[in-house]
Amino acid sequence: MALLLTADQIAAIKAGQKTRQVWYVTVPWDAAHSAFTPETRFHDEAITSPAPLLNVLKAGRRNYYAVNASPMDGRKLQRARHAFVVRNDTGKWYPGTTTSWWTNASTGYQAVPQECRIRHRVYVMLLTGAWSEITCLDFTGQVVKCDPTDLRRADGTIAGDTATIQMDAMGAWETLAHIYTRDDGASTWLDVQFDEVYGVP
Amino acid sequence: MALNAAWWTALGAAARWVADFTGVSSLRDARVSTDFYTIISLGEFPRCFLAPCQNNAESQDPGLDTGHMYAVNLWPMLLSCRVQMAAAATSVSISDSVWSHTGKIRYRVVRISDSAVMGTSSYYPATDAKAYATAITIGGLTAGVDYKLEAWIDATPDVSGYTEGWYKTLIEWTAPASGAPAIDVVGNWPQTIYALQVSLQGGGALGLYRLTTGRPQYVEIAPQPLQGDFTPIDTADPGYSAKLVTPWVYDNPDPVVGGAYPEDKAILTQWYRRDGMWDMYHYQPWAYFGTPPAVIAAIALQAGLAAAWIDQTLCSSADDAYTSDAPWSSLAAVPTLYASRKIGRTVADLVYDVIRHTRDLLAVTMAGKLAVISRTRPPTLATLTADDGVLAVEHGLTLDHLFNAATARFCSGFRQWGADGFRLDMAEATFACTEERALDSYAGDKWDVACEDTTSQGKHGRVDLPGTKESRIVGGVIKERVLASYPYWLDAAIGQALLVYWIGMDATPRREMRVRQTLLGCDYDVGTKITAATITGDGATVANLFCIEKEIDFDEMRVDSVLLEDPSI
Numbered sequence: 022m023a024l025l026l027t028a029d030q031i032a033a034i035k036a037g038q039k040t041r042q043v044w045y046v047t048v049p050w051d052a053a054h055s056a057f058t059p060e061t062r063f064h065d066e067a068i069t070s071p072a073p074l075l076n077v078l079k080a081g082r083r084n085y086y087a088v089n090a091s092p093m094d095g096r097k098l099q100r101a102r103h104a105f106v107v108r109n110d111t112g113k114w115y116p117g118t119t120t121s122w123w124t125n126a127s128t129g130y131q132a133v134p135q136e137c138r139i140r141h142r143v144y145v146m147l148l149t150g151a152w153s154e155i156t157c158l159d160f161t162g163q164v165v166k167c168d169p170t171d172l173r174r175a176d177g178t179i180a181g182d183t184a185t186i187q188m189d190a191m192g193a194w195e196t197l198a199h200i201y202t203r204d205d206g207a208s209t210w211l212d213v214q215f216d217e218v219y220g221v222p
Numbered sequence: 223m224a225l226n227a228a229w230w231t232a233l234g235a236a237a238r239w240v241a242d243f244t245g246v247s248s249l250r251d252a253r254v255s256t257d258f259y260t261i262i263s264l265g266e267f268p269r270c271f272l273a274p275c276q277n278n279a280e281s282q283d284p285g286l287d288t289g290h291m292y293a294v295n296l297w298p299m300l301l302s303c304r305v306q307m308a309a310a311a312t313s314v315s316i317s318d319s320v321w322s323h324t325g326k327i328r329y330r331v332v333r334i335s336d337s338a339v340m341g342t343s344s345y346y347p348a349t350d351a352k353a354y355a356t357a358i359t360i361g362g363l364t365a366g367v368d369y370k371l372e373a374w375i376d377a378t379p380d381v382s383g384y385t386e387g388w389y390k391t392l393i394e395w396t397a398p399a400s401g402a403p404a405i406d407v408v409g410n411w412p413q414t415i416y417a418l419q420v421s422l423q424g425g426g427a428l429g430l431y432r433l434t435t436g437r438p439q440y441v442e443i444a445p446q447p448l449q450g451d452f453t454p455i456d457t458a459d460p461g462y463s464a465k466l467v468t469p470w471v472y473d474n475p476d477p478v479v480g481g482a483y484p485e486d487k488a489i490l491t492q493w494y495r496r497d498g499m500w501d502m503y504h505y506q507p508w509a510y511f512g513t514p515p516a517v518i519a520a521i522a523l524q525a526g527l528a529a530a531w532i533d534q535t536l537c538s539s540a541d542d543a544y545t546s547d548a549p550w551s552s553l554a555a556v557p558t559l560y561a562s563r564k565i566g567r568t569v570a571d572l573v574y575d576v577i578r579h580t581r582d583l584l585a586v587t588m589a590g591k592l593a594v595i596s597r598t599r600p601p602t603l604a605t606l607t608a609d610d611g612v613l614a615v616e617h618g619l620t621l622d623h624l625f626n627a628a629t630a631r632f633c634s635g636f637r638q639w640g641a642d643g644f645r646l647d648m649a650e651a652t653f654a655c656t657e658e659r660a661l662d663s664y665a666g667d668k669w670d671v672a673c674e675d676t677t678s679q680g681k682h683g684r685v686d687l688p689g690t691k692e693s694r695i696v697g698g699v700i701k702e703r704v705l706a707s708y709p710y711w712l713d714a715a716i717g718q719a720l721l722v723y724w725i726g727m728d729a730t731p732r733r734e735m736r737v738r739q740t741l742l743g744c745d746y747d748v749g750t751k752i753t754a755a756t757i758t759g760d761g762a763t764v765a766n767l768f769c770i771e772k773e774i775d776f777d778e779m780r781v782d783s784v785l786l787e788d789p790s791i
Contacts, residue, residue, distance in 0.1 A: 023745065024601065024603050024745050024746050024750065025588075025744060025745050025747060026741075026742070026744060026745045031742060031745065034611060034740055034741045034742050035611065035742070040741065040779055079777060080777045081776060081777070082773055082774055082775045082776060082777075083773070084771065084772065084773045084774075085585065085586065085587065085588055085747070085748045085771070085772045085773075085774075086585065086748060086771050086772075087583040087584065087585035087595065087748035087749040087768070087769065087770045087771070088574065088577070088583065088584050088585065088770075089574075089577045089578055089581070089582065089583055090583065090623060090768065090770045090786055091581075091623035091724075091727070091728050092578070092625065092628075092687055092688070092706070092724060092728065093622060093623045093624070093625055093687075093688065093728065094622075094623065097570075097574060098570050098573070098574055098584060098586065099586075101586065101588075101590070141776075143741075143776070145741065155741065155744060156589075157588045157589055157744055157747065158588065158744060158774070159589070160588075160590070161590070190586065191590065192531045192586075192589075192591065193522070193527060193532070193586050193590055193591055193592040194570075194586055194590070195527075196522060196525045196526050196527035196531070196569055197522075197525075197568065197570035197573070197592065198568055198569070198570065199526070199568060199569045200566065200567065200568050201564060201565050201566065201567060201568070201569070202566075
């Protein structure tokens with residue numbers, strides 16, 4: 022072992038050391054998205070009091086794929102999508118308020134969730150007691166949607182407000198999702214050949 | 223060519239230049255260095271010429287040379303020049319200037335921020351001509367400042383209807399910081415022209431670009447019968463008449479030199495064949511040529527993906543495999559392919575199309591980087607044992623990847639690129655098409671290969687490689703087949719070798735494992751090869767598994783991985 026993790030991290034995980042997740046929201050400076058604020062931490066499992074509060078109730082999961090395992094492999098390249106659930110008792114996950122997490126604290130610009138990014142980082146406590154980040158899990162996603170919902174007890178009564186936030190991996194995928202148009206150079210005869218004669222491979 | 227550090231540096235620099243040049247209508251062709259020419263010119267810069275334009279304005283029989291594309295221009299204008307930026311970015315040199323009407327030329331550099339003229343050259347040459355090879359240098363520039371280059375052509379005598387003056391911007395650039403690599407820009411600037419598709423042997427391929435809104439507009443050219451075609455003269459060999467017919471676009475009127483022709487129009491028109499001129503020229507911007515990993519990297523870079531978001535180590539390693547590893551090393555030609563973007567499809571679609579021509583894996587890694595993972599040189603984890611945080615294992619045999627019969631078409635439609643002595647480094651992509659003078663690559667089954675494993679068929683039944691079902695009449699009998707298509711390969715010899723290679727992997731069932739681990743499962747990414755996994759209850763060691771899927775649960779802090787055996791390694 023010890024390919025992406027360090028030997029110290031492997032030893033810590035094997036020993037059952039604590040892990041810690043930290044979540045940040047990044048809000049654009051203005052409607053032009055000329056800049057983004059520094060990351061604002063809204064959740065950190067190593068800090069319970071005072072703020073930032075522990076906002077994330079369900080941390081969710083991410084999937085990754087390596088495609089073309091064989092010519093029979095029909096799986097297509099996919100972005101990593103990550104949905105997680107946050108507390109919304111204070112209503113800070115509703116956009117349109119000056120105190121929401123979607124509001125730029127510096128400029129007052131009230132963004133909608135889809136304009137914002139979420140960063141997720143994971144740490145493990147080494148045997149020395151120091152936190153060590155698992156860097157291969159450092160993830161930044163573009164928010165796709167934020168759905169307010171309720172947290173219910175087993176008997177069905179509402180225990181508090183929550184919100185489900187879904188984000189898609191940025192980085193490489195932002196470019197990969199681009200759809201070619203005629204502005205992307207001239208269309209050519211070979212395009213026609215492939216698409217109409219042979220079909221898209 | 224290995225994707226070494228210099229490759230990435232240069233390609234990254236080129237990518238930045240693409241960004242700098244976005245929307246600049248006059249950029250036609252650019253390159254960073256010879257080593258990267260094929261990718262840069264074909265893939266890195268949009269709207270580039272594969273072959274240089276030369277003046278053909280005033281001669282009906284210009285005595286053209288093999289290997290050149292010729293243009294008619296109706297106005298005295300700069301056709302082509304070479305711009306070399308000094309490494310320190312303090313000067314530019316313009317050489318090999320060619321223009322359409324007899325006269326002189328001069329250049330100037332203008333600072334974009336305030337339109338200040340940084341330097342204006344004298345008129346060259348001393349005697350009126352239509353070309354000037356000697357470099358004209360304009361200095362006094364500052365690194366990191368945006369400039370543009372303009373030209374003035376003084377025609378003698380004056381050309382009726384044309385007002386002389388400083389041309390529209392030829393190129394704009396942000397000078398690189400001192401010490402940055404020199405940028406060598408070769409420009410072909412028949413003003414406001416973009417060739418859409420060029421050059422078919424023996425015939426005239428016409429392309430027109432019209433600038434009407436300040437940004438490039440393109441018209442798709444499709445084969446049309448005999449419209450606007452200039453029939454080649456030679457009748458001695460009917461092969462010369464074999465051609466694609468290219469239409470006029472924008473209802474282009476007949477080209478009349480000196481006629482009433484709007485300045486924002488120009489044409490590329492016929493050229494006359496010469497002996498031995500059997501080469502098909504092909505202009506295809508946003509097209510890519512190279513090994514599959516290099517092509518994918520070039521696609522991503524051109525699409526605007528920063529080099530930091532491409533796993534350069536993995537892509538470079540995969541690229542190296544194509545020059546050294548079997549089966550590539552056993553092939554006579556370096557395995558290169560050609561791909562082009564397609565309107566309406568995504569960048570992800572295109573890179574997937576490329577990767578499916580190979581046995582490499584394609585992934586966006588946990589770090590969010592695009593990666594091509596070599597089948598023969600993957601990142602490798604030597605062992606996976608129960609001590610590696612394994613919580614549960616499911617394992618079995620899968621037939622999902624099995625096929626034991628394959629018929630596939632390779633290399634469809636790609637023929638000669640460039641000509642002897644003027645290949646623009648495309649030698650490896652050159653087909654010897656001297657024996658095939660008609661463009662018939664799409665006809666018949668000459669590019670088809672077939673392969674099957676009868677032993678596997680006896681065990682598992684016949685399983686065809688997926689493709690398009692088609693019926694053919696062979697000897698009066700209708701035969702059906704399933705034809706897969708791998709048109710991006712440029713070398714016909716690769717087809718058979720690939721099918722043998724593939725079917726050797728895939729004609730048998732594979733072991734598949736689903737492993738649940740603690741966070742130790744993050745120690746390897748998708749695409750990682752695990753040489754030996756000893757995690758099943760029977761204590762058996764399964765060799766050579768590739769991680770093809772991974773799910774990370776951040777509530778439970780556990781990692782599920784799908785490991786697929788590759789029995790061929």
